């Protein structure tokens with residue numbers, strides 16, 4: 309199967325990756341990809357001090373410019389970023405955004421009100437239902453207040469963690485709030501991503517679940533990127549077959565790529 313682009317990957321500019329940018333790019337070239345977006349993390353006020361998730365914008369931009377030059381004949385490299393969105397870091401995040409230029413911006417929820425979803429702190433003392441609902445409500449609020457992003461990252465990320473017997477997300481249980489989220493994204497001209505790392509985390513499927521993708525399309529949503537969320541070269545393009553199968557199953561005809569945050573649609577018809 310032929311894939312066009314991997315639009316979510318990290319390098320050693322993220323505090324949770326040791327990957328050299330060259331290695332990620334060369335892996336992408338080896339798969340015959342036409343385009344990638346490097347999307348290193350910026351999470352302002354991340355609670356775990358061992359992982360500050362701050363991004364050295366100037367060094368990062370310089371490195372990407374070098375790579376674009378070096379690999380110009382082989383692959384298109386877009387300068388992206390993945391922001392960890394929370395209401396109380398809006399000013400800081402917007403300032404970072406306004407002082408830079410990006411081809412592509414992912415907005416993600418990694419923390420809710422200062423509590424990281426990675427680990428158990430957010431989930432403690434809450435029923436599973438209440439935790440998931442709070443996550444979605446917070447995500448909705450982020451979409452209301454932030455404009456900087458192009459797609460929302462791993463939209464059903466909440467069920468990756470939490471110490472529950474069954475972390476399965478029952479779509480029907482959260483249909484109402486998920487609908488509100490998707491409608492607001494569409495209204496604001498924002499997209500979602502297929503993030504294949506859900507499989508690595510043992511969920512057995514990519515983010516988002518098929519029901520959410522179906523509903524996004526049904527409501528008129530057209531902006532969909534596909535990304536591995538690779539933090540090491542061996543995960544570049546990982547489980548893309550499953551992602552493309554999902555897109556075909558739902559009847560999605562095109563994926564989206566970005567330059568200077570302007571979308572362009574690439575047909576994936578078989």
Ligand SMILES: [Zn+2]
Pocket residue numbers: 390416418461462
């Ligand atoms: Zn993320």
Ligand SMILES: [Zn+2]
Pocket residue numbers: 316318390537
């Ligand atoms: Zn990521």
